[in-house]
Amino acid sequence: MQPKDLLQLTEQFGSPIYVYDAEKIKSQYNRLTKAFSKVDNLRINYAMKALSNVAILQLLKEMGSGLDTVSIQEVLLGLHAGYAPEKIFYTPNGVSLEEIEEVNAMGVQINIDNLSILEQFGTKHPDVPVCIRINPHVMAGGNTNISVGHIDSKFGISIHQLPHLVRIVQNTKMNIVGIHMHTGSDILDIEVFLYAAEILFDAAKNFKNLEFLDFGSGFKVPYKKDDIETDIEELGKKLSKRFNAFCKEYGKELTLIFEPGKFLVSEAGQFLVKVNVIKQTTSTVFAGIDSGFNHLIRPMLYGSQHQIDNISNPKGKERFYSVVGYICETDTFANNRRIPEIKEGDILSFRNAGAYCYSMASNYNSRYRPAEVLWMNGKGHLIRAHETFEDLLKNQIPLPIEATV
Numbered sequence: 253m254q255p256k257d258l259l260q261l262t263e264q265f266g267s268p269i270y271v272y273d274a275e276k277i278k279s280q281y282n283r284l285t286k287a288f289s290k291v292d293n294l295r296i297n298y299a300m301k302a303l304s305n306v307a308i309l310q311l312l313k314e315m316g317s318g319l320d321t322v323s324i325q326e327v328l329l330g331l332h333a334g335y336a337p338e339k340i341f342y343t344p345n346g347v348s349l350e351e352i353e354e355v356n357a358m359g360v361q362i363n364i365d366n367l368s369i370l371e372q373f374g375t376k377h378p379d380v381p382v383c384i385r386i387n388p389h390v391m392a393g394g395n396t397n398i399s400v401g402h403i404d405s406k407f408g409i410s411i412h413q414l415p416h417l418v419r420i421v422q423n424t425k426m427n428i429v430g431i432h433m434h435t436g437s438d439i440l441d442i443e444v445f446l447y448a449a450e451i452l453f454d455a456a457k458n459f460k461n462l463e464f465l466d467f468g469s470g471f472k473v474p475y476k477k478d479d480i481e482t483d484i485e486e487l488g489k490k491l492s493k494r495f496n497a498f499c500k501e502y503g504k505e506l507t508l509i510f511e512p513g514k515f516l517v518s519e520a521g522q523f524l525v526k527v528n529v530i531k532q533t534t535s536t537v538f539a540g541i542d543s544g545f546n547h548l549i550r551p552m553l554y555g556s557q558h559q560i561d562n563i564s565n566p567k568g569k570e571r572f573y574s575v576v577g578y579i580c581e582t583d584t585f586a587n588n589r590r591i592p593e594i595k596e597g598d599i600l601s602f603r604n605a606g607a608y609c610y611s612m613a614s615n616y617n618s619r620y621r622p623a624e625v626l627w628m629n630g631k632g633h634l635i636r637a638h639e640t641f642e643d644l645l646k647n648q649i650p651l652p653i654e655a656t657v
């Protein structure tokens with residue numbers, strides 16, 4: 253996607269819009285499968301919470317991907333997009349037994365992440381093939397917001413509870429077909445990942461009927477210049493070798509599963525906004541845009557730094573700006589960022605806007621959520637329209653007149 257294409261899309265569909273590049277999603281998918289080509293049975297389950305537009309789900313389905321879901325509603329969206337139930341995994345956290353039973357009845361592989369539900373489910377449905385989520389207590393990345401494998405994490409069954417877990421499985425005679433871990437969102441150090449994998453291999457030896465091992469995700473992609481990314485090729489080389497050796501030892505060809513979200517879609521996305529106002533104060537030049545954290549919350553929620561380009565003036569002289577949104581509270585996208593000179597009316601692009609951007613958008617300040625466009629074969633396809641006033645009123649029930657006096 254060239255700047256002129258992006259400007260044209262903003263003209264055509266109106267700002268703000270999310271634009272996703274189908275080619276980039278494909279190349280990331282192929283990169284991952286290639287890195288693990290030495291593994292005979294590899295399965296990629298796209299973690300759809302990153303970007304759940306049905307058109308994106310269809311695109312990934314065409315590439316051969318499965319789905320990783322975290323709610324029954326995501327399962328419904330996946331089925332709606334045409335995924336067969338057996339291509340969908342359900343990896344929830346803290347949901348009710350009833351929801352798990354409902355999803356199981358749809359023919360979707362369930363993954364249980366606590367002993368209480370495991371015991372209840374196993375007692376009622378001993379024949380159902382179940383995957384268990386283990387927490388290996390390995391820190392991946394330094395930020396506790398995004399490291400879910402550490403000791404205080406609410407995710408997974410602690411590896412220290414393995415004896416209790418094995419006892420439940422023996423008592424209920426339930427059918428454990430897979431073991432899963434997902435240690436967090438930032439794997440920088442491959443050795444840390446491989447260390448966690450060893451814990452999973454060790455745990456796996458306790459179960460005789462396994463069909464797969466699921467290593468979750470946490471692949472990091474670069475957000476800003478000089479950011480390090482997960483070396484997928486290196487991880488592929490090392491983990492494939494170890495996985496194949498484990499299968500020999502276990503005596504069975506298991507399937508290796510990954511469930512990447514960010515890795516597949518983050519870099520494919522750009523968020524295009526228009527500059528409403530340039531405001532010079534005594535200390536700062538603000539560029540105020542026609543969007544806010546209601547559309548892209550990652551900078552405010554996680555301190556994420558999305559690269560910002562001025563696609564209306566890419567060759568302009570660089571100046572320092574604070575880029576801020578229109579929400580009526582602190583709403584900062586970037587502080588003191590060097591950006592080619594910005595005029596009112598310019599179109600700015602936020603990079604890495606494919607993952608956890610639209611899917612976390614809200615109607616705060618009663619603003620509409622933006623449109624989404626898929627760029628494919630040199631053409632923009634509208635895959636979600638801008639919201640309208642009807643969307644804000646949907647499901648609202650005004651009081652009858654007589655009750656308001």
Ligand SMILES: *Cc1c(COP(=O)(O)O)cnc(C)c1O
Binds near residue numbers: 343468607
């Ligand atoms: C969110 C999530 C993922 C995807 O994580 P990314 O960092 O986006 O790759 C994978 N598995 C589970 C269980 C998740 O909750």
